[in-house]
Amino acid sequence: MILYDAHHVAPAYAVRLLAGFLGLPLELQGMDVYPGHDDRSDEFLALNPLGTLPVLVDGDTVFTDWQEILAHLALAHGPDWYPATDPALVGWLGIARDLAASAGAARLMQTFCVPGDLAEAKAQAERLLDEVERRMWFAERAGHGWLLAGTHPTIADIAAFVSIAPCEDGGLSLRDRPALRRWCDRVRFHPGFVPMSGVFPPMANT
């Protein structure tokens, strides 16, 4: 499987993270999207006309949506990560996409000077983070550790984690969101975890 990838792109990290948890080998095809513009090259646009990363090539099939890639890998290699009978999965994946468009966008503006409305992105991210914190706090009280009820993490955790864990890069904070900090630690300590710059791996002494 070939993953068209850039280290700092959160949706691409989501795929690397799930592959880590599933123990799947990925052949990474690194792209210089900043300050180079490999994602605007004719060659890449022929593969993905939307020009977004990541892209997964699995055999003859090309996947161009990051959440579809997560679903594909989970269905094929780790069905526990894809609880298809729980409608909450759809809701959480939607929230994860909204987080990418707000917290994720703020991070790119505050890191690689990507143009955009920083105040609006942060305001929307604050609302979402508050809601996810509220739900996680009550979930913990009910004995759950993950976004969906159950004992196993899902692709929804991964999809939300890649925007929430590095949110400080965008000027947001988990300081007053203790349930999200505990949930981030559960993801970080899950076997097979791989880091991204800005998302620290568990240290030997923690």
Added chain:
Amino acid sequence: MSTIDPILWNDWHPVAETCTLLSGPPVETVLLGVPLVIAADADGAFHARRTDDVPLHQDERYGLVWVCLGTPERPVLAIPEADEPDRPAVTVGSIRVQTAGPRVIENFLDLGHLGYVHARYLGDDPHTQVLPYKVDALPEGGIIATGCKMFQPQASPAATEGFMVDYVYKVERPLATCLYKANPVHRDRFDVIFLFAQPVSEEESIAHPLLLCLPDGTTAADLRTFQQLIFMQDKPILENQVPKRLPLADGAELPIAADKSSVAYRRWLSKIGMTYGVIPAQARAA
């Protein structure tokens, strides 16, 4: 006449990468609180202007557009290695950091963080000990740290094994620093990595790394990816340092022997009378 620190006001600062301008829309940025727009014209020439149209000085070197808002007292920093034909200048992009420029420069000089913040790349636990090194003043101003050594599992994209890497660090201008480190293939020659901190405000910066590396089979894209990966490990550490402005008073923070270069950098900034992005020594007593 600006009231901003003349040391920075009359010096040159990088404000944009030329590769970004050639392939994209104009870049809007801020230097010392002054909004700027930098654009490339149809002929590939670069034009920097203040949004209030007050004149400025501009230059183009090493793949970067440079601006001086005041009266330049000297040219853009000379980099002799940039003239060596086998070292292409590779810019890494503009990377925002919510802290003062001197904090960014000081972090670059710090050997102590390599084994923790850059674990498995530029250092590793338990090889975290900082061996003694030497720090001297440069004749033209600034500091040089020599005899630095660090065991690095992945010193650069071309490294295939960990090795003890020799380093030299220099700070030649308040917000310009560089390091020389052994190339994993040409171990008798050095890769040169510069870091310029564009002061956006007293507590915000844009880092502009510049790589002058020897040919070792690594592509420009590989070098950029590696350097961004490293810098983005530093960003959250830098943004959590309090206060954001660098305190210059001796004893304001508690250095250890490994911080020798940091102490020398702070003392040099104090000596030349730097005031922007720092907490001057006398301000603490007041």
